Amino acid sequence: MPEHVYDVVVLGTGAAGLTAALRAAADGARVGLFEKADTVGGTSAWSGGTVWLPNNRHEMELGFSDSREEVLTYLMSLSHGLMEQPLVEAYVDTAPEVAAWLEDNSPVEFETLRGMSDYHPEHPGGKQEGRSLECTLFPFADLADWAHRVTVGWQITGEITMSESPLGRKAPGGVPAEGLERRKLRDERGAGQALVGRLLRGCLDRGVNPQVGCRGVRLLPGSGRVTGVLIEGPDGPFEAHARGGVVLATGGFEHDERLVTAFLRGPLARAVSVPTNTGDGLRMAMRVGADLTDMREAWWVATIDVDVDGWGRVPWQVNTERTRPHTIMVNDDGVRFTNEAANYNALGNAFHVVDAQRFAYVNHPAWLVVDHHFLCRYGLAGHRPPAPTPGWMIQAPTIAELAERMGVPVDALLATVERWNSHAAAGSDADFRRGDSHHDRACGDPAFGGTHQGTLGPIDCPPYYAIRVRCGALGTKGGPRTDTQGRVLDVDGDVIEGLYAGNAMGSVMGMTYGGHGGTLGPGLVFGYLSGRHAAALATRP
Numbered sequence: 219m220p221e222h223v224y225d226v227v228v229l230g231t232g233a234a235g236l237t238a239a240l241r242a243a244a245d246g247a248r249v250g251l252f253e254k255a256d257t258v259g260g261t262s263a264w265s266g267g268t269v270w271l272p273n274n275r276h277e278m279e280l281g282f283s284d285s286r287e288e289v290l291t292y293l294m295s296l297s298h299g300l301m302e303q304p305l306v307e308a309y310v311d312t313a314p315e316v317a318a319w320l321e322d323n324s325p326v327e328f329e330t331l332r333g334m335s336d337y338h339p340e341h342p343g344g345k346q347e348g349r350s351l352e353c354t355l356f357p358f359a360d361l362a363d364w365a366h367r368v369t370v371g372w373q374i375t376g377e378i379t380m381s382e383s384p385l386g387r388k389a390p391g392g393v394p395a396e397g398l399e400r401r402k403l404r405d406e407r408g409a410g411q412a413l414v415g416r417l418l419r420g421c422l423d424r425g426v427n428p429q430v431g432c433r434g435v436r437l438l439p440g441s442g443r444v445t446g447v448l449i450e451g452p453d454g455p456f457e458a459h460a461r462g463g464v465v466l467a468t469g470g471f472e473h474d475e476r477l478v479t480a481f482l483r484g485p486l487a488r489a490v491s492v493p494t495n496t497g498d499g500l501r502m503a504m505r506v507g508a509d510l511t512d513m514r515e516a517w518w519v520a521t522i523d524v525d526v527d528g529w530g531r532v533p534w535q536v537n538t539e540r541t542r543p544h545t546i547m548v549n550d551d552g553v554r555f556t557n558e559a560a561n562y563n564a565l566g567n568a569f570h571v572v573d574a575q576r577f578a579y580v581n582h583p584a585w586l587v588v589d590h591h592f593l594c595r596y597g598l599a600g601h602r603p604p605a606p607t608p609g610w611m612i613q614a615p616t617i618a619e620l621a622e623r624m625g626v627p628v629d630a631l632l633a634t635v636e637r638w639n640s641h642a643a644a645g646s647d648a649d650f651r652r653g654d655s656h657h658d659r660a661c662g663d664p665a666f667g668g669t670h671q672g673t674l675g676p677i678d679c680p681p682y683y684a685i686r687v688r689c690g691a692l693g694t695k696g697g698p699r700t701d702t703q704g705r706v707l708d709v710d711g712d713v714i715e716g717l718y719a720g721n722a723m724g725s726v727m728g729m730t731y732g733g734h735g736g737t738l739g740p741g742l743v744f745g746y747l748s749g750r751h752a753a754a755l756a757t758r759p
């Protein structure tokens with residue numbers, strides 16, 4: 219069997235893998251970077267590309283105040299006993315360094331996502347702005363042949379940055395058409411495309427060429443350590459040996475039904491990540507005795523099934539569709555069950571409620587209910603009247619008829635909408651406090667100037683619409699337990715020499731999500747730490 223020798227082997231080309239490879243190569247390591255799919259970038263390239271790297275230098279430059287202690291206090295206040303303080307400290311201490319190092323040593327260029335708050339800004343140490351960064355537009359022309367080998371998803375395709383999206387503050391009226399045309403000349407892309415494009419350019423500049431269609435399948439043991447990995451490539455299997463270590467940056471296990479059923483705490487009906495994230499890294503680590511942690515958790519999101527040209531029916535992550543006015547969520551009893559504008563990860567808890575008497579997930583699947591005014595003003599998953607109502611949406615001229623078509627009790631839905639409309643008129647949601655958190659208002663309609671009305675608003679403009687909502691995930695959080703350098707620990711708590719986990723590790727975040735960029739932030743940090751540590755082992759004299 220063919221054998222190749224590297225200093226560091228990285229599996230997976232999402233942001234975590236690219237960062238690990240970049241850091242290791244910058245430290246002088248010879249890096250083998252392998253990707254299972256035929257394109258690079260993973261879910262990171264499909265994403266908004268926002269990174270939550272608190273206490274970063276852009277925050278300081280803009281005059282925001284932040285500190286290590288505040289970030290630590292904030293995160294630990296969300297722990298519920300699931301977060302390991304040393305890992306959290308490693309994250310908090312390294313996050314500002316990673317942001318600065320990437321900018322100083324690669325084409326990565328960040329700017330602050332203005333107006334976007336932490337996901338629990340009222341918790342101690344929480345902030346209303348400053349901790350979330352994103353990359354500036356990146357000309358894919360600079361990637362030459364690689365420009366066409368970066369994966370592109372269906373929801374966020376990179377024509378605009380997140381600051382220019384409805385979530386951001388940069389382009390209240392949208393980016394003018396001539397601006398978009400100009401971007402096409404050099405194929406300038408924002409969001410996750412910009413993050414991956416810039417990291418990839420950085421890797422290529424340092425001589426790291428990803429090898430696609432190469433799936434890591436089994437770790438190679440040798441004298442008490444992991445010495446490499448068996449890879450199935452387009453021309454057959456080969457062994458990639460690693461003097462310093464193997465970094466697992468293979469994403470989660472959300473696309474493996476058996477692992478999902480075995481480990482997750484409640485329904486995960488739709489995964490919105492790349493389909494190649496099937497838990498390969500987890501299985502490899504389990505085979506060599508890794509301890510596991512955070513297995514019950516995922517980065518939960520609410521999803522609806524929509525039709526997208528060229529893709530067919532796909533899950534769509536529901537964001538502003540539930541945080542803006544004139545929209546609510548109800549369960550099959552026709553009643554609201556949560557603050558719809560809460561952050562998406564926290565909403566997972568509402569979907570997972572089991573009624574002890576009925577022994578049923580009473581809020582899952584749920585319904586999104588909006589009125590015509592909402593659709594005309596904001597649109598929904600690419601649809602906006604007067605385009606014909608798509609097949610994935612139920613439409614009715616009255617709330618009563620809508621309830622009948624949804625199959626929920628008519629009287630209950632009528633009462634729910636009437637009560638919601640009275641909350642909207644009063645400017646206060648007495649049932650679930652929607653709009654009381656700065657987070658909800660920041661994700662509302664900016665035209666209302668950060669008031670409750672930016673997220674409240676009556677449902678009173680016919681026709682009315684309903685869409686099934688299912689609990690989904692950006693990815694799972696569980697994986698091998700690691701130390702503060704990303705080194706995988708075994709079931710006795712000892713380091714498995716030569717094995718690292720980037721973002722495929724059991725997440726540092728427990729059941730929480732710090733703020734916009736809360737999944738990519740830890741990916742960058744632990745990718746960076748893993749790459750640096752493995753490179754140091756391989757290159758030390």
Ligand SMILES: Cc1cc2nc3c(=O)[nH]c(=O)nc-3n(C[C@H](O)[C@H](O)[C@H](O)COP(=O)(O)OP(=O)(O)OC[C@H]3O[C@@H](n4cnc5c(N)ncnc54)[C@H](O)[C@@H]3O)c2cc1C
Pocket residue numbers: 229230231232233234235252253254255258259260261262263264265266267268269270373374432433434435467468469470490491492494495496498499517535692693721722734735736737738739741
């Ligand atoms: C629409 C959308 C928007 C999002 N927006 C944001 C955002 O703005 N901020 C944020 O923080 N998060 C966001 N997320 C979530 C975020 O994209 C993911 O959590 C993140 O990309 C995970 O990074 P990663 O590098 O760990 O994994 P990935 O980017 O998924 O990369 C893993 C890679 O490993 C490869 N792989 C798997 N198995 C193997 C194997 N055996 N051998 C070799 N390669 C393998 C996969 O093919 C994949 O390319 C978003 C997600 C979506 C879908």
